[in-house]
Structure formats: C-alpha cells, structure tokens
Amino acid sequence: xxxxxxxxxxxxxxxxxxxxxxxxxxxxxxxxxxxxxxxxxxxxxxxxxxxxxxxxxxxxxxxxxxxxxxxxxxxxxxxxxxxxxxxxxxxxxxxxxxxxxxxxxxxxxxxxxxxxxxxxxxxxxxxxxxxxxxxxxxxxxxxxxxxxxxxxxxxxxxxxxxxxxxxxxxxxxxxxxxxxxxxxxxxxxxxxxxxxxxxxxxxxxxxxxxxxxxxxxxxxxxxxxxxxxxxxxxxxxxxxxxxxxxxxxxxxxxxxxxxxxxxxxxxxxxxxxxxxxxxxxxxxxxxxxxxxxxxxxxxxxxxxxxxxxxxxxxxxxxxxxxxxxxxxxxxxxxxxxxxxxxxxxxxxxxxxxxxxxxxxxxxxxxxxxxxxxxxxxxxxxxxxxxxxxxxxxxxxxxxxxxxxxxxxxxxxxxxxxxxxxxxxxxxxxxxxxxxxxxxxxxxxxxxxxxxxxxxxxxxxxxxxxx
Ligand code: 5AD
Ligand code: SF4
Numbered sequence: 001x002x003x004x005x006x007x008x009x010x011x012x013x014x015x016x017x018x019x020x021x022x023x024x025x026x027x028x029x030x031x032x033x034x035x036x037x038x039x040x041x042x043x044x045x046x047x048x049x050x051x052x053x054x055x056x057x058x059x060x061x062x063x064x065x066x067x068x069x070x071x072x073x074x075x076x077x078x079x080x081x082x083x084x085x086x087x088x089x090x091x092x093x094x095x096x097x098x099x100x101x102x103x104x105x106x107x108x109x110x111x112x113x114x115x116x117x118x119x120x121x122x123x124x125x126x127x128x129x130x131x132x133x134x135x136x137x138x139x140x141x142x143x144x145x146x147x148x149x150x151x152x153x154x155x156x157x158x159x160x161x162x163x164x165x166x167x168x169x170x171x172x173x174x175x176x177x178x179x180x181x182x183x184x185x186x187x188x189x190x191x192x193x194x195x196x197x198x199x200x201x202x203x204x205x206x207x208x209x210x211x212x213x214x215x216x217x218x219x220x221x222x223x224x225x226x227x228x229x230x231x232x233x234x235x236x237x238x239x240x241x242x243x244x245x246x247x248x249x250x251x252x253x254x255x256x257x258x259x260x261x262x263x264x265x266x267x268x269x270x271x272x273x274x275x276x277x278x279x280x281x282x283x284x285x286x287x288x289x290x291x292x293x294x295x296x297x298x299x300x301x302x303x304x305x306x307x308x309x310x311x312x313x314x315x316x317x318x319x320x321x322x323x324x325x326x327x328x329x330x331x332x333x334x335x336x337x338x339x340x341x342x343x344x345x346x347x348x349x350x351x352x353x354x355x356x357x358x359x360x361x362x363x364x365x366x367x368x369x370x371x372x373x374x375x376x377x378x379x380x381x382x383x384x385x386x387x388x389x390x391x392x393x394x395x396x397x398x399x400x401x402x403x404x405x406x407x408x409x410x411x412x413x414x415x416x417x418x419x420x421x422x423x424x425x426x427x428x429x430x431x432x433x434x435x436x437x438x439x440x441x442x443x444x445x446x447x448x449x450x451x452x453x454x455x456x457x458x459x460x461x462x463x464x465x466x
Contacts, residue, residue, distance in 0.1 A: 004202040007164040018140035023057040029068030031061035038075025044178040051168030074110035078364035105129040112197035134160035160199030182228035190370035226261040232268035245276040252282040278321040290330035294349025295342040326356040326431030334363040334383025336374035402455035434459040
C-alpha cells in the first residue's frame, strides 16, 4: 500500500495567509491567463488555479499577450501534447521581451515527468514559476516566493499522492460542473504515463464529494460530471468507503438534474453500477468505456487486464439493462508489434459495438513506460494509414447512428448560442451528442426537449418541442 497525503486544514490555512500576502503585495500581477492542454482533469485543475488566483485578487485577462501572469497547465499523454505546450511557452518568450513584467508559469502533468525540472532550469530560463500536479494547492506560497525573492521558483515534488480539500474553484459554466472524485491511477497500462505524473489512486471521501455536489446544486448547477482516471474503482483505496455505484446514488439524491462520469475501466465495470444506471434516471444514459484495442494479445501487452470477450459481454449487459444507452470509447492504433490482423480486430470490434463516437490515437511512446522499451515499434506511416481506415469506419457508424435518431426527442441542456450560426442554440443530448436547434436565448442554462430533424457528421439538428 502507499500513503495518501491528505492536506491538513492548518496547511491550507497557511496557504490562505500566503494568498492574502500576495493580494496586498505591491508587485503582484493584476491579471492572469491560463492555457490548458489535455483532459477534463486538467480543465478542472485550471478552474482551481483560476479560483486561487482570483482569491489573490488577480483577475482574468482577455488575451494571453496582455496578461501579467500566464499559466500553462500542461499534458504529456502523447508527444504532440507536450510539443504543443513547450512551443507555446517558447512563443511567449518573445512577448515577454516587450513586457518584462510578465510572469510565465508552467504546471501539470508534463512538469511532473522525470528530468523536467532540470530541463526547465537549463533550457527555459524565462519560465518564472513551475510546480507539479501534487503541490498545486501551494500556488499562493510559490507566487509569493516569486514576488519576494525576485527569482524563478521551480518546485516539483516527488510526492504526488496528495488530496487537498476546499480549494477555491472558478467554474467555467454556471450550469455544468466537473467534480473530481478520485485522483491518480493504479493501473499502469503499459503505454500510459498517467500513473507516473498523477500518482497513485486516491479517492476523496464520499461526504466531501456529496457536500461539494450540494453546494453546486444550491448555486444553480444542473449537470455534474464526476471525474477520475478510473471512476469505477472509486473507494478501493479506502476500505471504509462506499462503491462508485453507491456514490452515484448519493450524488443523485442532492437534487442535481443530470450526472455524467468519466473515465471508466472495463475491468472494474460492476453489475452494481449497471443496476444503478438502469434504475436511476438522473444518471445520463451514456458510457465512455475506453477499449484501446480489439485484440487479446495487444490488450495483454497493454496490461489492460481484460479480454475482448469480457468487454463485449459488459457492453451487452449494459445495453440490455439501459436500453438506448450511448457508448463512446478511446482507441490506440500502432501499439508496438501490432500486426495488420490485430489491427483488424480493433476494426471488427468497432463494427460490432457501434459506438456513437470514438477518440482515436496513434500510439506515442512515453519515456519511462513499459511499452516505450518494447521492441518492434511500428513505422509511423503504417500507424497513420491504419488510423485513417479506423476513423473512416467510425465516421460511417456515427453518421448511421445520428441519422437513425431523426424523429426522436432529446432532452438537451442548453449551453449557449451555436458557434456556427448565431441564430441557433446548442447543447448536449442525454447521450452527450451536440444538438443545434432554433430556440430562445432565455433557454440557455435550462433543459429543453428537442425533436431531432436532421443530422450532420457529428451533430444533430432539431426543433424545440413545447
Ligand atoms: N499513446 C497514444 N494514446 C495514448 N493514450 C494514453 N496513452 C497513450 C499513448 N502513449 C490514450 C488512451 C487513453 C486516452 C486518454 O489517451 O486511449 O484512454
Ligand atoms: Fe492510463 Fe490505463 Fe490509468 Fe487510464 S487506466 S490513466 S490508460 S494507466
């Protein structure tokens, strides 16, 4: 077992004192801008960073070139995520030449990788502030150090296994909110860097989660997405804790109108959870269930701990229990040693399951993971060609599924006006599919029933029902 470091209220009070000192510091930045890369976890961490900065009196800037503090909340899941983040940090160096008071910060998963601190110190001297995933809660202290010491502060702790409660959060949306239920991951899929940069799995206490959900409901939030690298194993690091299914049940009793969750691991998808989804109308009928590959040898090499047959059985059980449930997934092509036949098993699984949509990725070797040292890394051209074929299959299936929804009625949480056509409203259906429809802006932030009249390649069109 490993130790979970629950940050004490005293430590958090210290941070609040630091925050007050930053607030009244003569040199404090007036404005901030956060550039976020990667997954929902990172998006939510950025909401926490924003919350902490605003507690220090620092306000959002319209544009990153105008901000006094630019934070980059980075991702390192694939090489291109990392390249993009480093490219943007370097780009800002030029802006800083004209605005030397600008502070450049970098945090998140990329920073937590081995050797990163040394690399930053040497190759990125214009970065003023860097911290890892486990010590985010100490941002006030670090910022105060930057202001007082007038030198760069690079603080990347080895201890990632922290849980900090009660940090301020600046929610992006007044109607939809993320709520983290667990941090880190214990699965060590052989391709994945996450356990190395986000630490071991640690569940928040269910009472804290329910309290947060109640607060969100009281502030008018209509939909909560519970977040974790593997929400299905919620509580398994703490023998006193309830199961994920029970947690969903408790959150659904808070008065929230709709609950979503992500991400799930097929090996931990329990019958209890399927039953809860079948019986609980507050839980959206959508399941994001990453399969990664449809071939048993590759699944084994990936250390996924399930077989194709088990996955398909779970899908069948889910569909029987929750008719009309929408499934989505993540797929990796070009894993080391993947043959054409093995790749075709992924294609056949996609044909068999018929996902609403899928995130498809070319395998990207990550230093420190087991797969990065496997022999027979594939020719990138082979992987590219495979992903094109896979995407074409999925696009066809998505098109067929969306076309089949014509005439049905969806309950849509209206998010805003459509980016494409300002006369239209946009929101997400129960199955998490984008729906555009003619409606009144006063519906923004509400649930409305929309009759589906048409489908694009990945969105639905409709008319509001009275
Ligand atoms: N290369 C490509 N895709 C990856 N993913 C995780 N690690 C890698 C990697 N090294 C994908 C998986 C996961 C999603 C979040 O990112 O499909 O489910
Ligand atoms: Fe990575 Fe696997 Fe954990 Fe998902 S379950 S975060 S893919 S190690």
